[in-house]
Amino acid sequence: MDYLLRTEGLSKVYPNGTLANKQVDFAVAKGEILGLVGENGAGKSTLMKLLYGEESPSSGTIYLDGKPIGFSSSQDAIAAGIGMVHQHFMLVPSLSLAENLVLGQEPKKGKSSFFDLEKAVAITEELGEKYNLKVFARARVVDVSVSMRQKLEILKALYRGAKILILDEPTAVLTPQETDELFVELQALRSHGHTIIFISHKLNEIFKLCDRVSVMRDGRMIGTHQVADVDRQTISNEMVGREVLLSVRKDKAKAGEKVLVAKDLSYIDDFGIAALDHVSLALRKGEILGVVGVDGNGQSELVRILTGSARSLSGSVVVKGRDLTNQKPGALRRAGVAHIAEDRMTVGTALPASIEDNLMADRYFHPEYKGRAGFLKQAAMARAATEIVTTFDIRCKSAKQPVSSLSGGNMQKVVIGREFTADADILVIAQPTRGVDVGAIEFIHKRIIEMRDQGKAVLLVSSDLQEVMSMSDSLVVMNSGKIVAYFEDASATTDKELGLYMLGLKKQNPEEIGKVLHE
Amino acid sequence: MIEFIAGVFASSNYWFIVLRSTAPILLVTLGAVITEQAGIKNMALEGSMLWAALTGVIVSAFTGSPWLGMMAGILASVTIALILGLFALKLDANAVLCGVALNLFSTGGTVFVLYSLTGDKGISSSLPSKIIPFIKIPFVETIPWIGKVISGQNLIVWLAAFAVVAIHFVLNKATIGRRIKATGENIEAAKAAGIDPVKVKFFTLIVSGILAGIAGCFLSMGYTSNFTSGIAAGRGYVANAAQVVAGGTAIGAIFASLIFGLTDAMATYLQNIGLPPELIQALPYLVTILGFIVVTLIRDRRESIRKRQLLEGKLPKGSLKPIAVGGSNGNGSLGGGAA
Numbered sequence: 001m002d003y004l005l006r007t008e009g010l011s012k013v014y015p016n017g018t019l020a021n022k023q024v025d026f027a028v029a030k031g032e033i034l035g036l037v038g039e040n041g042a043g044k045s046t047l048m049k050l051l052y053g054e055e056s057p058s059s060g061t062i063y064l065d066g067k068p069i070g071f072s073s074s075q076d077a078i079a080a081g082i083g084m085v086h087q088h089f090m091l092v093p094s095l096s097l098a099e100n101l102v103l104g105q106e107p108k109k110g111k112s113s114f115f116d117l118e119k120a121v122a123i124t125e126e127l128g129e130k131y132n133l134k135v136f137a138r139a140r141v142v143d144v145s146v147s148m149r150q151k152l153e154i155l156k157a158l159y160r161g162a163k164i165l166i167l168d169e170p171t172a173v174l175t176p177q178e179t180d181e182l183f184v185e186l187q188a189l190r191s192h193g194h195t196i197i198f199i200s201h202k203l204n205e206i207f208k209l210c211d212r213v214s215v216m217r218d219g220r221m222i223g224t225h226q227v228a229d230v231d232r233q234t235i236s237n238e239m240v241g242r243e244v245l246l247s248v249r250k251d252k253a254k255a256g257e258k259v260l261v262a263k264d265l266s267y268i269d270d271f272g273i274a275a276l277d278h279v280s281l282a283l284r285k286g287e288i289l290g291v292v293g294v295d296g297n298g299q300s301e302l303v304r305i306l307t308g309s310a311r312s313l314s315g316s317v318v319v320k321g322r323d324l325t326n327q328k329p330g331a332l333r334r335a336g337v338a339h340i341a342e343d344r345m346t347v348g349t350a351l352p353a354s355i356e357d358n359l360m361a362d363r364y365f366h367p368e369y370k371g372r373a374g375f376l377k378q379a380a381m382a383r384a385a386t387e388i389v390t391t392f393d394i395r396c397k398s399a400k401q402p403v404s405s406l407s408g409g410n411m412q413k414v415v416i417g418r419e420f421t422a423d424a425d426i427l428v429i430a431q432p433t434r435g436v437d438v439g440a441i442e443f444i445h446k447r448i449i450e451m452r453d454q455g456k457a458v459l460l461v462s463s464d465l466q467e468v469m470s471m472s473d474s475l476v477v478m479n480s481g482k483i484v485a486y487f488e489d490a491s492a493t494t495d496k497e498l499g500l501y502m503l504g505l506k507k508q509n510p511e512e513i514g515k516v517l518h519e
Numbered sequence: 520m521i522e523f524i525a526g527v528f529a530s531s532n533y534w535f536i537v538l539r540s541t542a543p544i545l546l547v548t549l550g551a552v553i554t555e556q557a558g559i560k561n562m563a564l565e566g567s568m569l570w571a572a573l574t575g576v577i578v579s580a581f582t583g584s585p586w587l588g589m590m591a592g593i594l595a596s597v598t599i600a601l602i603l604g605l606f607a608l609k610l611d612a613n614a615v616l617c618g619v620a621l622n623l624f625s626t627g628g629t630v631f632v633l634y635s636l637t638g639d640k641g642i643s644s645s646l647p648s649k650i651i652p653f654i655k656i657p658f659v660e661t662i663p664w665i666g667k668v669i670s671g672q673n674l675i676v677w678l679a680a681f682a683v684v685a686i687h688f689v690l691n692k693a694t695i696g697r698r699i700k701a702t703g704e705n706i707e708a709a710k711a712a713g714i715d716p717v718k719v720k721f722f723t724l725i726v727s728g729i730l731a732g733i734a735g736c737f738l739s740m741g742y743t744s745n746f747t748s749g750i751a752a753g754r755g756y757v758a759n760a761a762q763v764v765a766g767g768t769a770i771g772a773i774f775a776s777l778i779f780g781l782t783d784a785m786a787t788y789l790q791n792i793g794l795p796p797e798l799i800q801a802l803p804y805l806v807t808i809l810g811f812i813v814v815t816l817i818r819d820r821r822e823s824i825r826k827r828q829l830l831e832g833k834l835p836k837g838s839l840k841p842i843a844v845g846g847s848n849g850n851g852s853l854g855g856g857a858a
Binding site for chain 2: 075091092094095099100104113114115274277
């Protein structure tokens with residue numbers, strides 16, 4: 001087969017010594033959809049950055065149409081017909097979709113340097129028509145849905161003449177229904193002769209969409225298969241290099257008394273959208289309440305209000321009978337609310353501080369660490385930190401090294417180590433395994449179940465549907481800032497059904513939703 | 520007191536001074552607005568004005584031409600802006616700290632040059648420097664009251680008015696305006712679109728340098744007819760506060776600088792009724808800071824009221840516009856999926 005884009009022995013060593021790609025041979029044929037799978041840190045992103053000119057290879061060659069190429073920037077890649085849709089959208093919120101589409105290559109009025117908005121709108125609508133990716137050209141980016149923003153990103157690449165499209169985990173922010181729609185659109189692009197590289201770690205998507213699939217692990221290319229000739233277990237084993245436990249083992253929950261009751265919480269974001277719209281729920285001892293929803297439907301705001309880092313415009317938060325509405329994080333912590341933040345890099349840890357300092361951040365003022373004259377008992381703190389490092393299997397040389405030097409998984413273990421030893425009764429957990437390797441995921445999941453079995457009340461927010469479904473005892477679904485469904489028994493529903501609720505196509509009646517308060 | 524102030528407001532002379540005092544601050548505020556929109560803070564505006572004021576005086580004195588003087592002044596001002604760009608954009612230093620350092624350098628540096636040339640550390644009166652002409656408008660000057668306000672203003676007052684229009688067009692109609700907004704709002708998006716954010720930021724720095732240069736020349740070749748040490752008198756700093764009040768628009772800059780201009784003009788009158796001059800000199804700055812606080816508070820309050828109304832369903836969705844606040848350096852992370 002003649003390949004359109006091909007690499008030979010491609011390696012990339014980052015300045016910090018990380019060998020992100022090792023002798024990668026990768027090839028994609030014209031007019032196919034090639035899936036690229038691998039765990040986080042397997043080297044997929046690095047490989048794509050090399051293809052897109054954002055990084056240059058340490059050794060090896062890239063061939064386009066059989067000719068060796070050396071991109072010095074992504075501009076070269078774009079000029080050569082390679083387009084990329086990043087996971088984090090590259091859009092300017094206050095500009096219209098049409099203005100975003102033409103940004104950098106704007107149509108001008110005649111020979112002047114004045115921007116021609118009408119022409120930009122026309123271009124956007126024409127392109128959208130041609131590829132059946134319809135968008136509101138005149139709307140501002142802030143006002144449109146995530147899936148429309150993604151369509152715009154694809155259109156942007158096409159406007160710049162992309163023949164090869166790289167999509168980096170495009171479905172992470174979509175509902176199952178929107179995902180299906182995207183797949184139809186991508187297949188249409190394929191029939192137009194476009195070539196698509198589709199990065200994902202969701203195997204069912206690969207099997208639904210792709211012609212071939214390449215698997216990466218530890219920076220190496222493990223293998224490439226015709227999707228028709230391979231089964232999921234093979235791919236899955238190749239991805240992780242061992243048999244994976246795909247399900248979480250847990251006993252049935254023994255739900256106890258209510259320890260946290262949140263009623264009627266609301267939050268309006270800076271763009272005037274009701275990010276949280278009169279939400280109520282209760283957490284019970286010994287039970288994991290999962291929150292399902294596409295990212296950005298109020299989950300983050302809910303977590304921030306429950307942990308004191310955002311103020312609710314209405315309603316109340318009652319912890320163990322005490323009204324703690326809109327109290328500061330410290331007050332909520334003292335009342336026994338622990339918080340695993342969705343962003344461990346900015347909220348969960350202080351990156352330049354040591355593991356020890358991070359572990360002691362919420363307790364250095366406790367009597368056992370207080371010495372004379374306001375000095376802290378260094379030795380006691382070091383002992384306590386080392387103990388947590390051991391129990392939570394934080395892989396490091398010493399507890400004195402900065403958290404920034406740890407891998408994502410170990411960084412998350414630092415957060416979990418601190419929060420799970422904080423003697424809290426209520427755990428508010430957001431995205432516990434985002435960007436964490438498989439081994440650490442298993443570990444974290446086990447720990448969360450353990451906490452539940454010890455009688456802690458857990459709120460679990462995750463954009464990984466599989467994770468919430470398998471971990472939770474009961475579930476709520478959020479859409480547009482509202483709770484639209486409550487399932488007392490999480491195992492009594494399916495991902496398809498949840499998808500309908502996530503998308504807002506279905507909604508339970510207030511009575512059913514109200515059961516989440518257990519009144 | 521109230522009678523006195525009412526009397527001042529009625530006089531055409533007061534409004535003449537208001538326009539004169541507003542012009543320089545308006546020019547630098549426009550400079551601060553355009554750089555802020557691109558996501559870089561030009562703290563060195565003060566230094567830019569100082570060098571422009573001094574260079575304008577010296578060159579006009581040696582060439583005998585106010586125009587050459589003004590060109591040289593603008594050039595000096597742009598040079599300071601470019602030095603800031605070099606440190607902040609090329610060498611990755613903190614823009615605010617570099618700006619402050621440049622201002623300190625300029626305060627001392629201008630006096631040093633002045634002393635080397637004239638032997639005087641305070642004022643350039645020994646140099647035969649020129650003045651940028653004042654514009655008398657035929658017919659208009661005969662209109663009672665109005666004529667006295669707008670006729671006879673310095674050319675640069677008119678230039679300042681023109682600059683508002685120019686910056687408004689650049690930000691809203693020209694292609695570069697979109698690139699400036701893209702750079703300021705989501706630098707990654709700008710880069711991905713093939714825009715060079717460093718170039719865009721340099722462009723805005725140069726524009727702000729030109730504007731500050733014109734303002735600086737006005738101070739020493741129109742507003743007064745000499746360079747005096749520290750002639751910019753903090754206007755470059757005030758501009759960065761006024762920029763926040765302006766809300767990132769050229770039209771807003773008019774109102775923001777009027778706060779300063781109105782008080783500055785009033786201060787000249789207040790001297791007559793026996794207020795301590797130190798207090799009077801501090802007034803324009805105090806009022807600008809108060810304006811800054813009030814505007815920020817009003818914005819916050821209006822926002823929270825609207826949020827409540829939105830929540831109760833009294834307003835249509837999307838009727839709350841994003842508010843432009845100072846430091847629009849947000850990376851505007853949109854969507855943001857699982858990593």
